[in-house]
Amino acid sequence: DTTVKQNPRYKLARVGKPVNLICSQTMNHDTMYWYQKKPNQAPKLLLFYYDKILNREADTFEKFQSSRPNNSFCSLYIGSAGLEYSAMYLCASSRPWTHANTGQLYFGEGSKLTVL
Amino acid sequence: GQQVKQSSPSLTVQEGGISILNCDYENDMFDYFAWYKKYPDNSPTLLISVRSNVDKREDGRLTVFLNKSGKHFSLHITASQPEDTAVYLCAAGNTGYQNFYFGKGTSLTVIP
Numbered sequence: 001d002t003t004v005k006q007n008p009r010y011k012l013a014r015v016g017k018p019v020n021l022i023c024s025q026t027m028n029h030d031t032m033y034w035y036q037k038k039p040n041q042a043p044k045l046l047l048f049y050y051d052k053i054l055n056r057e058a059d060t061f062e063k064f065q066s067s068r069p070n071n072s073f074c075s076l077y078i079g080s081a082g083l084e085y086s087a088m089y090l091c092a093s094s095r096p097w098t099h100a101n102t103g104q105l106y107f108g109e110g111s112k113l114t115v116l
Numbered sequence: 117g118q119q120v121k122q123s124s125p126s127l128t129v130q131e132g133g134i135s136i137l138n139c140d141y142e143n144d145m146f147d148y149f150a151w152y153k154k155y156p157d158n159s160p161t162l163l164i165s166v167r168s169n170v171d172k173r174e175d176g177r178l179t180v181f182l183n184k185s186g187k188h189f190s191l192h193i194t195a196s197q198p199e200d201t202a203v204y205l206c207a208a209g210n211t212g213y214q215n216f217y218f219g220k221g222t223s224l225t226v227i228p
Binding site for chain 2: 108
């Protein structure tokens with residue numbers, strides 16, 4: 001099973017309210033990523049976990065938090081949503097590239113967040 | 117700034133022709149380069165990837181060319197077919213950091 005699952009698929013939030021998005025995978029992948037995708041823009045890497053180590057991009061460091069309670073699950077947390085957070089949020093997982101593999105990222109279907 | 121750039125938002129090719137998709141990157145530390153294919157309403161899937169220790173990799177109709185000094189890589193699709201019509205995303209990263217950045221995508225249309 002190469003499925004990455006994301007919940008919820010659609011989320012409506014009010015400005016100033018928190019948002020929590022969930023991602024899960026059963027492939028025992030070490031690395032899990034979160035990307036933000038807006039129309040006509042490239043998917044933007046927000047953060048990723050390599051095993052238990054969280055790496056956050058410098059330009060989004062204070063805007064997003066994450067947790068990974070076990071290998072299978074990873075969350076993306078927004079403490080106070082603003083209008084600019086409206087986007088599709090894509091979760092992906094992969095094996096480490098030190099393995100003899102292609103380094104393929106497996107994507108979930110995405111969580112569409114609308115902030116009003 | 118954007119780490120990986122695809123300057124052409126779209127490309128149209130006649131069936132049987134060669135499709136050439138281009139990608140530029142900024143970070144000298146990137147040592148892993150890939151192309152993903154995306155159909156509407158589907159997630160991207162890996163087409164082909166290459167490490168920085170080679171300049172070229174072929175896989176059937178697909179060839180990736182890597183120009184490290186120019187911070188540029190490209191995907192060539194020979195004998196293009198209508199089923200090649202999709203959005204192609206380039207991606208690059210560093211195998212040590214495990215980070216991975218995507219371009220905006222190029223929409224390829226192959227006309228029968």
